[in-house]
Amino acid sequence: MSPPKKDPLVGKRLREYVILDLIGKGGMAKVYKARHCLLDEVRAIKFLRPELRERQECIARFQREARIMVRLRHKHLVLLHEFGTVGNELFFLVMEYLEGESLRKRLRRNCWIPTAEAIRVVQQVALGLVEAHKLGIVHRDISPDNILIVPEDGREIAKVIDFGIAKSMSPDASKITQTMKLVGKAEYVAPEQICAPTGDDDTDTLDGRTDIYSLGVTFYELLTGAKPFEAKTSKAYLAKHLTEEPKPLEETNPLIRVSPAVEDLVLRMLAKKKSDRPASMDALFAELTALTHEAPQLTPA
Numbered sequence: 001m002s003p004p005k006k007d008p009l010v011g012k013r014l015r016e017y018v019i020l021d022l023i024g025k026g027g028m029a030k031v032y033k034a035r036h037c038l039l040d041e042v043r044a045i046k047f048l049r050p051e052l053r054e055r056q057e058c059i060a061r062f063q064r065e066a067r068i069m070v071r072l073r074h075k076h077l078v079l080l081h082e083f084g085t086v087g088n089e090l091f092f093l094v095m096e097y098l099e100g101e102s103l104r105k106r107l108r109r110n111c112w113i114p115t116a117e118a119i120r121v122v123q124q125v126a127l128g129l130v131e132a133h134k135l136g137i138v139h140r141d142i143s144p145d146n147i148l149i150v151p152e153d154g155r156e157i158a159k160v161i162d163f164g165i166a167k168s169m170s171p172d173a174s175k176i177t178q179t180m181k182l183v184g185k186a187e188y189v190a191p192e193q194i195c196a197p198t199g200d201d202d203t204d205t206l207d208g209r210t211d212i213y214s215l216g217v218t219f220y221e222l223l224t225g226a227k228p229f230e231a232k233t234s235k236a237y238l239a240k241h242l243t244e245e246p247k248p249l250e251e252t253n254p255l256i257r258v259s260p261a262v263e264d265l266v267l268r269m270l271a272k273k274k275s276d277r278p279a280s281m282d283a284l285f286a287e288l289t290a291l292t293h294e295a296p297q298l299t300p301a
Contacts, residue, residue, distance in 0.1 A: 009047070013037075014086060017045060017094070028058060028164065033097060043081060044098070048091040061164070062091050068166050069093070071135050076128030078148075078161045098159055100150030103222065107144055112225035115258055116292075121147070122219045123288040124158040129215070130281045132160075133208040136169040140206065142214035143188045144221060167206065186234035187227055188214045191272050194238050208281050209274040215284075216269025216277075220246065223262070224253040228270060246270050262291055 007022045009032060017034040023044070024031040034045045052058040066083035073079070079096040086092070103121065106113070113121070125147055132139060139146075139160065146162045165184065184193055190213035192205050220228045228246035231237040246267060249258045258266075265287055271277045278284040 007032075014045070014090075014092070015084075017043070019045070026164075028052060028061070034094075042097045044095045046093040046095065050089055053089055053091065059091060062093075064168075065164050065166065066093055068137055068168060069095075069163050071137070072132060072163075074128050074131040075152075076124045076157065076159055077131065078159055078163075098148050098150045098161070100148045100156075100159075103144035103147045103149065103158075103218070106149060107221065107225065112253065112256060113222040115223060115256075115262060118219065118222040119262070119288055119291050121149070121158045121222065122215060123285060123292070125160055125215060125218075126281050126285040126288060128158075128160045129208070129211055130285055132166075133211070133281050137163075138167045138169060138206055138208060139163060139211050139214075140165050140167055140193065141184050141188075142211050142218060143185055144218055145185075147218070169207065184214070186237040187229075188217045189238070189241060190214060190274075191242050192274060194242060207274070209277045209279075212269050212277050212281060212284055213271075213274075216266055219266050219269065220249065220252075223258055223266065224249050224256060226252050228252075242272070259291075265291065 007030075009019045009030075010021060012019050014034070016036050016038050018037060020033045020035060020042075022030060023033050029046050029048050031044055031046045033042060035042055048058065048062045063083070066080065069078070069080035070083070078098065081094040081096065083093050084091075125142070129139065129142075141162060141164070142160070146160060148159045148161055149156050150159055190206075190210045192210060195205070217228060220226075229237060229240035229244060231240055249263050249266065250256060265278075265284075269277055269284070278287060
């Protein structure tokens with residue numbers, strides 16, 4: 001059996017950066033670990049796939065991601081260092097390199113997360129998103145895949161990553177034609193993302209409460225080890241987000257112990273109507289902070 005083919009960029013030099021390793025890839029981009037030779041600092045570089053360089057819509061989305069990220073300066077949001085091009089072929093973002101693991105990996109290893117830890121993670125994510133929402137930016141893709149747990153000063157903190165489909169709600173934000181109806185992962189999208197008009201001009205439909213819903217799905221999953229809705233197809237997931245109410249947490253996982261106050265907040269985050277959810281990410285953060293002063297519910301290991 002032949003060894004896996006080496007990525008052509010690994011080992012190459014790009015301006016001040018030496019590409020060290022491929023660390024992630026998706027439909028539009030690849031992410032590499034790299035070293036800034038002059039600063040002797042490790043960073044992450046996200047490249048738009050070369051085969052997409054002729055598609056103006058893809059380039060515009062990549063540029064929009066950079067314009068959104070450069071405005072975000074918060075300890076719980078991934079930091080952008082620069083955006084650039086090499087000739088007419090390579091478009092790239094340079095970001096801080098985060099050494100840690102995603103919540104997805106942690107869930108796979110531990111099945112679920114103790115209540116106090118889950119509250120702390122969701123609280124930190126909410127704090128980062130407060131900053132984004134103040135700038136009129138909705139992430140639209142909150143999930144355990146896009147939350148990293150990284151070490152910092154002897155403890156762990158949560159970082160929100162991947163603003164690839166984030167949306168600026170400012171009136172002068174650039175509009176990009178979108179032929180797909182759904183933006184985001186089917187397991188985590190809010191009902192209004194499903195019902196949003198075709199296209200990317202959904203300013204009147206989506207707001208910060210859209211991220212609250214997706215964070216609610218994530219919170220439910222952290223506490224129980226299961227999503228509030230289970231389905232075999234994306235279409236079936238969407239139907240459940242629109243019509244089905246989530247089960248009580250301890251019914252989903254009888255082994256856990258969650259206080260009524262925590263459960264009430266999680267279920268309100270998952271309300272079908274935006275008006276029934278916490279009014280803003282600020283309000284959600286305040287409620288999470290209040291929960292940290294509750295007597296802990298002891299969940300069996």
